[in-house]
Amino acid sequence: MREPTPTEAIALVGRYESADELPERMRADVRLLGELLGQVLRESGSPGLYDDVERLRVATIRARTEGTADAFEQAVQIAESFSVARADEVARAFTCYFHLANLAEEHQRVRVLRERDGRPDREDAGDSVAAAFVRLSAEIGEARAREHLAGLRFHPVFTAHPTEARRRAVSSSIRRLAALLDTHDAAVPDGADRRRAHRRMLEEIDILWRTAPLRPAKPSPVDEVSTVTSVFDETLFTGVPHVYRRADDALQAGRAGRAAPQVPPFVRLGTWVGGDRDGNPFVTAAVTRTAAAIAGDHALRALEQAAERVGRTLTLDAADTPPGDALTALWQRYRDLDGQTAELVAQSSPDEPHRRVLLMIARRIAATRARNADLAYPDPDALLADLRIVQESLVAAGAQRAAYGHLQQLIWQVQTFGFHLAELEVRQHSAVHAAVLAELDAGAPRSAQTDEVLATFRAIAQIQQRHGRAAAGRYIVSFTRSADDLVAVHRLAAYATADGSPAPVLDVIGLFETFADLQAAPDVLAEVVTRPEFRDRLAQTGNRLEVMLGYSDSSKDVGPVAATLALYEAQERIAAWAQREHIVLTLFHGRGGALGRGGGPANSAILAQPPHSVDGRFKLTEQGEVIFARYGEPAIAMRHIDQVAAATLLAWAPSVQRRNSEASHRFADVAQAMDAASRARFFELVHADGFAGWFATVTPMEEIGRLALGSRPARRGLSVSSLEDLRAIPWVFSWSQARINLAGWFGLGTALHAVGDVSRLREAYRDWPLLRTMIDNVAMSLAKTDERIAGRYLALGDRDDLAALVLEEMALTRRWVALVKDVDDLLADKPILQRAVTLRAPYVDALSLLQLRALRALRAQDGTEPDPDQERLLLLAVSGVSAGLQNTG
Structure with a gap:
């Protein structure tokens, strides 16, 4: 197949980035930033770089628009033809493009928010706190609505989980470019201010191009605190x-x-950064004190x-x-x-x-x-x-x-x-507590682990003394499986302060993560509140209790469909128990950025929760690239907070609670069929002999562990012999890098097929918010997959049976989601999201092809020392794909 002429190439790109897909001003921003990047590549890149970038760019766009095997193969051949050094430069160029495209899209969002601001007829006016209050007042009366408003609480908790591949230096450069785009917008066309902004943007993009995209070393926990x-x-x-x-x-x-x-200050911030020591040996008591001081x-x-x-x-x-x-x-x-x-x-x-x-x-x-x-x-x-x-x-x-x-x-x-900024929460694994208590109860010499665990409690007390009670005190127990796991925290605190040092005030929070743990949670909670330590604390706090639910490990345990249903059931049972016991419950949602970790729009998820599981209080983890996507730009941050708080307030409405309760019972048979079928399908894949090794072969999982994303190790042991050894984040991140996104959708096609009744499923999609949210999130996840590229990653392994299983389920899920939504395009009802995916897809393809060639080269080395150039290329591509796909981990 011949390459297009320059005129044909321009026409091809123009059709792909058409005015129908992009708002005119955003399209102008994308073109402007793209042209400036092109100028920088011609000025600062090696000879011929710009032409090679354009060749691959046009080829991947053509592969998308034509959809033929020949067009895709041509793009593959261009990616394979580069030397490693040239492929390195091309990967950096495409990554820069993604940063600029993300900036243009963010700039458009801010522009739209500013234009809508103050217009009572604006289309988003219905999901603000004020609008939610008006609607709630109409249902329950203004007096009761004011009582609920007074108790409103939105509590985001920032974590340092390693999914933000972008360096802070890169983020700073992008922020400066955002300010220059504002200046460019406000300036008179062809005036001095616009020319100055144009020149400064060129300077900034040149700096961005010359800034090393990969961190030279993993950040320390204190670095993460500063970020x-x-x-x-x-x-x-x-x-x-x-x-x-x-x-x-x-x-x-x-x-x-x-x-x-009339509006109370309803936001409270939390942080795990410098406090989360579950699996992170670099978070010590000294680090925790430093984090609080910063x-x-x-x-x-x-x-x-x-x-x-x-x-x-x-x-x-x-x-x-x-x-x-x-x-x-x-x-x-x-x-x-x-x-x-x-x-x-x-x-x-x-x-x-x-x-x-x-x-x-x-x-x-x-x-x-x-x-x-x-x-x-x-x-x-x-x-x-x-x-x-x-x-x-x-x-x-x-x-x-x-x-x-x-x-x-x-x-x-x-x-x-307050004087503390965000409450610093401590997290530790229940198995660590058990080991330390066994050592202490036996009177054995204290190990370094025991000394460190006890020092943590003294650190919490010191933080409370210096920065106030609100600065620390929540203590999360990972993998809570019994009441003893929670009482262990109070026993350890007693050991730590037996010398007469001040004792910390603690709110101990169970984190229920696996499918079995979620099922057992109500019984564990019913037992633990009878223990003296918990009874006393409940009396001090007005019967307030917090419970954390883990999305990541439950999804890795039974698959995304069964995990979603199990989480709903757990919330339903815990909320019903709390109502009976007159406990003021706050459910803490351990949601990640990716869909396989509970990601997706938070406001729609809140309005799909069981009755009394929210009641005006919503707490969730925010991590990695999601922190900067949601909170990095003031207008977007304000919009996000307003939306989530509005949904949290509105979840109190009787109509919302009635709708969710009725739908849950009405479609219980659908849920049961989906649960059984999806879990069986998921187990067919992940319980197959040799699955863990195959997974490590067909994704860049091992290499991702060497990417300097965060201070926390990617696995719990030295090697991955089973899924239990692997943390949920690299599990999700690896599948997204392979353009498969398996953690976000696998099993849904089988689940919907098991129900089989399209009209019944469409009725459930219309009337059952939980299913609607699940299917919409899967549609988003599938829109970011690519069967052609996924097939090439899967071909890296020697298990055609497992590869076929994945691709068959992908096709089945795509078909059933389209049937249930009654659309041809999975994102037809989400035009802004569709625009974002369409804009980036061919450029993500280019980086995926470069990543694939590096991965094949590294796999061919048969255990010898990895080629550093190929490894660097792969990691550059990982960083770029992360920037392109956005919610990756």
């Missing part, structure tokens, strides 16, 4: 109060800005700067805005605490009493950060009390707008982030 904390600095500290403000403005209508807020420093620094900014704006003269008695008394206390600083502040703020007090508040926050005991605040409540005095004085003086403006933002920030 996650940057999201707080850049987005969340200012963004979260804006979410509250928008909701409050909508509910207050004409009174907005002049009345006390987070606390960032929180106090941000609060100090915010208080200083607000204080400098309160230039209200005492003649017009007289201080209240409490404010005057507070100022006198400050003068007694630090007369010299108070005098300096008074000189700079004559006759401005509110400004003076707030500037002194900023000084006291600085003293808290510096640990100056004489001036420091003992806790966030003391700071809030002072801020309330300022606010109440302003209200009494008639300055309501000043009281409920930026000062209210500061109050919300203190309420949300």
